[in-house]
Amino acid sequence: xxNFVEAIRFIGRNGQIxxxxxxxxxxxxxxxxxxxxxxxxxxxxxxxxxxxxxxGHIHRxxxxxxxxxxxxxxxxxxxxxxxxxxxxxxxxxxxELALIVLAVPPIITNAYVAVDGVEPEIVDxxxxxxxxxxxxxxxxxxxxxxxxxxxGIRTAAxxxxxxxxxxxxxxxxxxxxxxxxxxxxxxxxGVLGAAILIALLALAxxxxxxxxxxxxxPRGLKLGGREDLATVLAPVVTEA
Amino acid sequence: xxxxxxxxxxxxxxxxxxAACGSSSSSSTSAPSNTTATASTATTxxxxxxSQPGAGKPPITIGDKNFTEEYILGNxxxxxxxxxxxTVTLKGNIGSSEITWKAMQSGxxxxxxxxxxxxxxxxxxxxxxxxxxxxxxxxxxxCAEKQGFTMLDQTPFYDSDALAATKKFAQxxxxxxxxxxxxxxxxxxxGGAPEFATRYAGLVGLKQAYGINPTFVPLAIGITYKAIDxxxxxxxxxxxxxxxxxxxxxxxxxxxxRVFGFQNVTPVIKKSVLDAEGPAFADTVNKVSSxxxxxxxxxxxxxxxxxxxxxxxxxxxxLAANGLA
Amino acid sequence: xxxxxxxxxxIPTFGSGSxxxxxxxxxxxxxxxxxSRNWSSVLWPALVQHIVLTLIAVSIGFVLSxxxxxxxxxxxxxxxxxLIVTSILYTIPSLALFELLxxxxxxxxxxxxxxxxxxxxxxxxxxxNTLTGLREVPAEVRDAAAGMGMGPTQSLLRVExxxxxxxxxxxxxxxxxxxxxxxxxxxxxxxxxxxxxxxTAISNEVFKTELIVAGGMAVxxxxxxxxxxxxxxxxxxPWTRVKAA
Numbered sequence: 001x002x003n004f005v006e007a008i009r010f011i012g013r014n015g016q017i018x019x020x021x022x023x024x025x026x027x028x029x030x031x032x033x034x035x036x037x038x039x040x041x042x043x044x045x046x047x048x049x050x051x052x053x054x055x056g057h058i059h060r061x062x063x064x065x066x067x068x069x070x071x072x073x074x075x076x077x078x079x080x081x082x083x084x085x086x087x088x089x090x091x092x093x094x095x096e097l098a099l100i101v102l103a104v105p106p107i108i109t110n111a112y113v114a115v116d117g118v119e120p121e122i123v124d125x126x127x128x129x130x131x132x133x134x135x136x137x138x139x140x141x142x143x144x145x146x147x148x149x150x151x152g153i154r155t156a157a158x159x160x161x162x163x164x165x166x167x168x169x170x171x172x173x174x175x176x177x178x179x180x181x182x183x184x185x186x187x188x189x190g191v192l193g194a195a196i197l198i199a200l201l202a203l204a205x206x207x208x209x210x211x212x213x214x215x216x217x218p219r220g221l222k223l224g225g226r227e228d229l230a231t232v233l234a235p236v237v238t239e240a
Numbered sequence: 241x242x243x244x245x246x247x248x249x250x251x252x253x254x255x256x257x258x259a260a261c262g263s264s265s266s267s268s269t270s271a272p273s274n275t276t277a278t279a280s281t282a283t284t285x286x287x288x289x290x291s292q293p294g295a296g297k298p299p300i301t302i303g304d305k306n307f308t309e310e311y312i313l314g315n316x317x318x319x320x321x322x323x324x325x326x327t328v329t330l331k332g333n334i335g336s337s338e339i340t341w342k343a344m345q346s347g348x349x350x351x352x353x354x355x356x357x358x359x360x361x362x363x364x365x366x367x368x369x370x371x372x373x374x375x376x377x378x379x380x381x382x383c384a385e386k387q388g389f390t391m392l393d394q395t396p397f398y399d400s401d402a403l404a405a406t407k408k409f410a411q412x413x414x415x416x417x418x419x420x421x422x423x424x425x426x427x428x429x430x431g432g433a434p435e436f437a438t439r440y441a442g443l444v445g446l447k448q449a450y451g452i453n454p455t456f457v458p459l460a461i462g463i464t465y466k467a468i469d470x471x472x473x474x475x476x477x478x479x480x481x482x483x484x485x486x487x488x489x490x491x492x493x494x495x496x497x498r499v500f501g502f503q504n505v506t507p508v509i510k511k512s513v514l515d516a517e518g519p520a521f522a523d524t525v526n527k528v529s530s531x532x533x534x535x536x537x538x539x540x541x542x543x544x545x546x547x548x549x550x551x552x553x554x555x556x557x558x559l560a561a562n563g564l565a
Numbered sequence: 566x567x568x569x570x571x572x573x574x575x576i577p578t579f580g581s582g583s584x585x586x587x588x589x590x591x592x593x594x595x596x597x598x599x600x601s602r603n604w605s606s607v608l609w610p611a612l613v614q615h616i617v618l619t620l621i622a623v624s625i626g627f628v629l630s631x632x633x634x635x636x637x638x639x640x641x642x643x644x645x646x647x648l649i650v651t652s653i654l655y656t657i658p659s660l661a662l663f664e665l666l667x668x669x670x671x672x673x674x675x676x677x678x679x680x681x682x683x684x685x686x687x688x689x690x691x692x693x694n695t696l697t698g699l700r701e702v703p704a705e706v707r708d709a710a711a712g713m714g715m716g717p718t719q720s721l722l723r724v725e726x727x728x729x730x731x732x733x734x735x736x737x738x739x740x741x742x743x744x745x746x747x748x749x750x751x752x753x754x755x756x757x758x759x760x761x762x763x764x765t766a767i768s769n770e771v772f773k774t775e776l777i778v779a780g781g782m783a784v785x786x787x788x789x790x791x792x793x794x795x796x797x798x799x800x801x802x803p804w805t806r807v808k809a810a
Binding site: 306307308331332333334335342343346348460463465466531532533535536539540543544545546547548549550552553554557558560561562 | 573574575576577580583586590596603606607668673674675753756761765767768770774775
């Protein structure tokens with residue numbers, strides 16, 4: 001498709017349009033998108049992970065942890081952004097708040113289920129060996145919980161990256177979403193180019209998190225098998 | 241188990257049926273906030289339906305762009321035509337000029353209200369500043385007619401871009417005209433819609449004509465006044481018919497080189513459609529246009545932008561007050 | 566009523582009789598007057614359109630994914646390519662997909678464009694969950710069904726699909742709330758749904774009441790849809806109620 005070729009050229013030109021005044025470069029916009037998403041994910045993990053892990057460890061609050069996760073996952077991103085604008089006005093604070101609201105639920109739910117679901121026999125054995133509660137959490141429950149915890153973080157991360165681009169619709173500018181929201185100036189090749197970059201960005205975030213997960217998973221638990229593209233891209237936690 | 245399975249099969253079949261029906265019907269009439277509200281278009285004309293000029297004429301789809309004044313204009317023309325018996329669909333909130341023009345070219349809409357100067361620069365790529373409103377219209381019309389479209393009478397009011405600043409900012413730096421901004425250099429924050437940066441009747445033309453070199457801050461339409469009030473930008477691209485300008489808080493910098501051109505509104509329409517709709521069509525549209533003076537449009541803008549009244553209701557009240565509803 | 570100078574138009578006082586617009590002018594967080602004035606002309610139609618958009622997209626997506634999953638269930642080699650295609654579709658930012666589909670003849674600024682894009686976003690989740698649900702039916706159960714004399718189709722209809730229902734409905738829940746969320750963005754293309762008041766409010770001086778009410782309605786719609794599907798799952802799979810959360 002001609003548009004696709006033009007889109008690649010657009011990326012190659014770093015987002016400039018020949019004959020037009022200088023526009024924000026793709027490098028700059030991509031880094032900005034990464035920054036916004038990074039802050040959102042970072043804050044969400046900092047808030048949600050300790051809570052989820054702790055609740056799972058003491059096996060309390062399952063109703064809250066799981067249902068809050070379910071309820072919050074349903075939130076429409078643009079609506080959350082819009083309500084945030086009404087209260088906080090347009091700006092980075094509002095976008096980050098919306099991102100945190102959207103990212104916290106999958107992290108909490110998965111962290112809770114992961115830690116709570118460690119087989120009781122293993123925990124009993126550890127206690128029998130003389131480990132304290134804190135040591136059990138750190139040396140036994142957390143390592144076993146890593147896969148499911150990271151599934152939640154990866155789901156949240158993909159959510160955050162895609163919502164960052166929607167933020168442009170609510171008046172916040174300074175991300176790749178600006179290009180997609182401005183078909184008038186950039187035309188289809190530009191929009192397609194920005195979309196490709198966002199998809200690549202999401203893929204990169206996924207791969208980085210997958211690598212971090214592999215690094216944190218204890219050797220004994222690594223079940224081998226390389227991760228294929230489909231597994232890496234699909235951010236769904238099957239829940240029955 | 242069999243009971244549940246039957247229920248599932250039936251609901252899947254129903255869902256498929258709904259899907260098939262739903263996706264085959266076109267749906268361009270249901271824009272909530274700027275369509276003619278059905279309650280308010282009960283025709284009050286005394287002539288019977290059969291004798292109305294619009295009876296039997298082919299249906300037409302009118303579009304409008306993506307900001308308040310356009311919603312009002314789209315509703316004004318659509319409602320006035322409907323009152324005369326024409327079959328009109330209003331496809332509102334399409335997008336910028338460029339996107340709306342694409343909808344015209346692809347036949348999705350047959351008419352829309354456009355600003356003469358914007359048409360000349362954004363659609364015809366003619367950046368030579370015209371010397372009068374009449375010249376702007378004739379140049380734009382000639383360009384449109386090359387592609388099978390034409391333009392009807394233009395409105396008395398014009399809504400051109402203008403650079404605005406708060407009175408305080410302007411007085412502190414003695415700003416009267418756009419050329420005065422050159423001295424403020426790159427530190428000057430200029431806000432506008434994203435497409436402002438790449439338009440000749442925008443930042444491109446301003447830089448060429450006045451030598452200014454500000455930092456551009458893209459703003460969504462509608463948050464510009466908030467941005468200037470909070471200091472996020474120093475000057476911004478305002479429209480001369482903005483309701484907020486009547487408050488006295490802002491000053492407009494003069495544009496002696498006429499970069500922003502002349503911007504009266506004219507309904508652009510496909511020539512073949514205009515011919516098919518008959519002479520009464522053009523008469524009705526022109527009658528509406530003739531009523532749109534600057535005070536009229538400013539008051540309508542104020543009702544929608546500041547008091548959050550619906551564009552459809554405001555348009556209806558205006559037409560009713562002037563015997564066109 | 567302002568009667569202009571001779572030859573000029575009559576400019577009525579807009580909205581006279583509707584009370585004062587002090588709340589709107591001050592842009593307070595919630596103006597009940599605005600809500601009651603605009604409920605039947607703006608908010609309710611937007612909600613109905615949103616529901617219709619969602620129902621159509623999820624229904625079509627469900628039928629397509631079910632078909633794909635049933636085929637991939639029997640022919641395992643299909644799974645990888647279908648997953649890759651649907652994953653790629655899922656990662657395209659929604660607004661970009663709408664804008665890419667619009668120029669195609671027959672699409673344009675219409676509901677068709679919105680629906681095709683929305684359906685694409687449901688495929689990955691529904692396909693993956695349906696297939697996983699089917700695969701997780703224990704081998705012993707399938708053997709028992711075969712042992713009872715059921716053919717492959719019978720086994721599918723009477724045993725495997727019902728047992729896969731929890732996973733299928735879990736997928737439906739995610740797909741539905743995803744569509745509800747993306748349909749707000751779709752409003753830029755076909756001017757329908759709750760996205761219209763939300764985005765109009767932002768471009769109209771950031772009108773807080775409209776933002777909060779329309780945004781709130783979208784949130785409530787998503788929660789209600791989610792809850793309905795949970796109830797549907799409980800009704801359709803009573804045997805899973807024994808499972809602890």
